Amino acid sequence: MCFSTIAVQFCFWGFIWFYPRQQDASLVYVLVLGDLGHSPRTYNQCASLIKAGKKVVLFGFLESSLPPCSEEHIKNKSFKIVSLSSFRCGFIKNNLLRYFVKTILQTIAIFYTLILSSIKSGSTPAHFLVQNPPSIPALFVVYTYCQLYDVQFVIDWHNYGYSIMRVQKANSLLVKIAMFYEKLMMRLSDSNFTVTNAMKTELVSYGAANISVLYDKPHPRFQKLEENEKTEFLQRISSSFPELKGALKKPLIVSSTSWTEDEDFGILLDALKLCRDRNLAFTVAITGKGPQKDFYKREIKKIDMKNIEIVTPWLEIEDYPKLLGAATLGVSLHTSSSGCDLPMKVVDMFGAGCPAFALNFPAIGELVKDGKNGKIFNSADELAEIIIDHLEKPSLISEYRENLVKERISWEDHWSAVASPHFSVTS
Numbered sequence: 001m002c003f004s005t006i007a008v009q010f011c012f013w014g015f016i017w018f019y020p021r022q023q024d025a026s027l028v029y030v031l032v033l034g035d036l037g038h039s040p041r042t043y044n045q046c047a048s049l050i051k052a053g054k055k056v057v058l059f060g061f062l063e064s065s066l067p068p069c070s071e072e073h074i075k076n077k078s079f080k081i082v083s084l085s086s087f088r089c090g091f092i093k094n095n096l097l098r099y100f101v102k103t104i105l106q107t108i109a110i111f112y113t114l115i116l117s118s119i120k121s122g123s124t125p126a127h128f129l130v131q132n133p134p135s136i137p138a139l140f141v142v143y144t145y146c147q148l149y150d151v152q153f154v155i156d157w158h159n160y161g162y163s164i165m166r167v168q169k170a171n172s173l174l175v176k177i178a179m180f181y182e183k184l185m186m187r188l189s190d191s192n193f194t195v196t197n198a199m200k201t202e203l204v205s206y207g208a209a210n211i212s213v214l215y216d217k218p219h220p221r222f223q224k225l226e227e228n229e230k231t232e233f234l235q236r237i238s239s240s241f242p243e244l245k246g247a248l249k250k251p252l253i254v255s256s257t258s259w260t261e262d263e264d265f266g267i268l269l270d271a272l273k274l275c276r277d278r279n280l281a282f283t284v285a286i287t288g289k290g291p292q293k294d295f296y297k298r299e300i301k302k303i304d305m306k307n308i309e310i311v312t313p314w315l316e317i318e319d320y321p322k323l324l325g326a327a328t329l330g331v332s333l334h335t336s337s338s339g340c341d342l343p344m345k346v347v348d349m350f351g352a353g354c355p356a357f358a359l360n361f362p363a364i365g366e367l368v369k370d371g372k373n374g375k376i377f378n379s380a381d382e383l384a385e386i387i388i389d390h391l392e393k394p395s396l397i398s399e400y401r402e403n404l405v406k407e408r409i410s411w412e413d414h415w416s417a418v419a420s421p422h423f424s425v426t427s
Contacts, residue, residue: 023150024123025425029114030058032131033106033138036081037064037317040344041158041195041216042131048415049423050078057117057125059110061086065317067221082117085109096171107137114145124149126425132185133161136178139185146190154191154422156214157199163337183207191422198363199340214418215366216344217411218351221318224401225325225352233322243283243311251282251328251391254354256345259290263333267359267380269299272308274384280391281307285323287315324352329374329390329397331383332358342367346374351408355400357386372403 028049032042036058043066046056055078062083073079087105092098118124128151130142139155146153162178186192186208193214194200200211225233231248238245244252257263265286272284293312300310315323324330327349334343339362346367349356356374358364368374375390377383390396 022123023126024055024121025126026053026055027121027123027125028054028056028423029117029125029128029151030056030130031110031128031138031142032058032060033084033110033134034061034131035063036060037062037066039131040219042156043067043070044217044219044411044415045129045156045419046079047073048412048419051412052416052420052423054078054423056080057082057121059084059113059117067219067317082113084113096174099174103137107141110137110141111145114141118149125151127152127154127423129154129156131156131158132182133159133164135161135182135185139182143185143188152190153188154193155186155189156193157186157203158195159336159341160338167337193419193422195341196363196366198366199338202340210422212418212422215414216342216347217409217414218347219321219411222321222348222351223325223353225322229322230326233319233326237313237315237319237323241285241311241313243309244285244313246309247283247285247326252326253282253284253329253331253387254324254327254349255284255286255331255333257286257288257290257333259288259293259296263335265292265296265333267333267383268331269296269303270380271383271387272305272310273303274381275387276306276308278388279307280388282328282391283309283311285327286310286312287320287323289314321348321352324349324354327352327354329387330354330356332356334361335359336361336363339363350404353401353404355390355397355404357383369403373400373407 030042030046032039036043039060046058047069049056050073057080059082062081070079074081087102087109089098089102092101128142128146130138132139132155143153145151160182162175162182165175165178183206186203186206189208190210192203192208192211194203194211195214195216197213200213203211234244234248255268257265259265297312330346330349332343332346334345342363343358346356346358350373356368358368358374358376360376360378364376368376370376375386377386
């Protein structure tokens with residue numbers, strides 16, 4: 001029995017090693033261990049690769065729909081989506097044991113899916129791009145695959161997985177292991193993208209090489225709405241969310257939050273109370289889903305906000321850009337777990353011509369230029385002060401909008417200049 005087991009394993013690994021061996025220089029694998037419909041940067045990478053003449057296979061969880069343009073790429077056979085298996089392991093009560101079992105199952109499932117995809121196509125990619133985080137076990141599996149088939153290992157660093165685990169109060173030993181793991185993986189990679197220059201500086205200090213700063217840019221669907229488009233949108237959407245009807249005549253402030261502890265919604269709520277005491281009238285739309293949403297909805301109902309209406313809609317993917325395009329200004333409560341990433345929600349606001357007020361953290365100045373395209377605040381008092389100041393002086397908002405138009409650079413142009421060289425094939 002022991003001999004037959006060894007023989008089967010030898011044949012299996014021998015098969016994986018020797019087949020398939022043909023590499024397709026135009027093929028790129030992309031993996032994100034998350035919902036593909038809520039991974040805009042990764043999808044933008046895929047779209048740019050396709051535009052550059054590459055064929056892309058995207059691996060991830062199909063929990064929500066992708067942008068409509070993905071269907072056209074699929075029809076043209078330049079884009080393929082492969083769904084990964086998700087393991088909840090809710091029957092295991094111990095958190096550490098559940099994490100361990102889930103990681104093992106994901107490692108086996110992802111590796112099997114990658115190998116099967118290569119066997120079906122009869123070829124391997126020249127490059128493999130993986131989003132980080134989530135980092136465990138994605139980075140390890142992709143690195144192993146790249147070593148087996150001589151594929152370029154490319155990591156797109158959105159943040160650090162271990163820093164998020166630390167904020168979520170994960171097991172301290174697990175956080176240390178995750179930190180060591182990510183620092184090892186960045187040194188083993190062939191290429192790296194970061195979302196900020198601050199993150200690039202950190203990666204260099206950890207020994208990573210071949211690093212380019214690839215800033216997030218808004219998708220073309222994020223545009224400021226003309227007055228007639230704004231009226232049409234708000235009239236339509238107010239049938240589902242009546243509070244938004246008030247935005248036809250009053251300023252509209254938007255915010256998007258994950259409703260988690262690392263985004264303190266209480267700051268915005270306290271600032272709105274101060275604005276209420278000044279008898280300001282406006283509508284606030286707060287989008288997003290998360291564990292603390294129901295708690296804060298109950299808190300909002302307890303408060304008499306007078307002329308300030310608050311609505312917490314969950315919008316279809318095509319309506320979110322329109323909400324930002326109809327907004328007067330936006331608020332970001334994002335606080336980076338690492339201090340090195342930037343909030344995509346602010347990028348989207350800027351694309352829609354919506355100035356943003358952002359909570360301060362080390363890297364935010366790479367995106368929000370205080371007094372040019374928005375403002376940076378440190379407390380609820382400061383946020384209330386700048387909301388009041390800008391609603392009373394709308395010319396400031398108009399000035400920010402003009403600066404946003406002047407400074408806008410498309411994702412395509414930025415990607416072509418920064419990322420495209422990393423996917424060239426050298427003999």
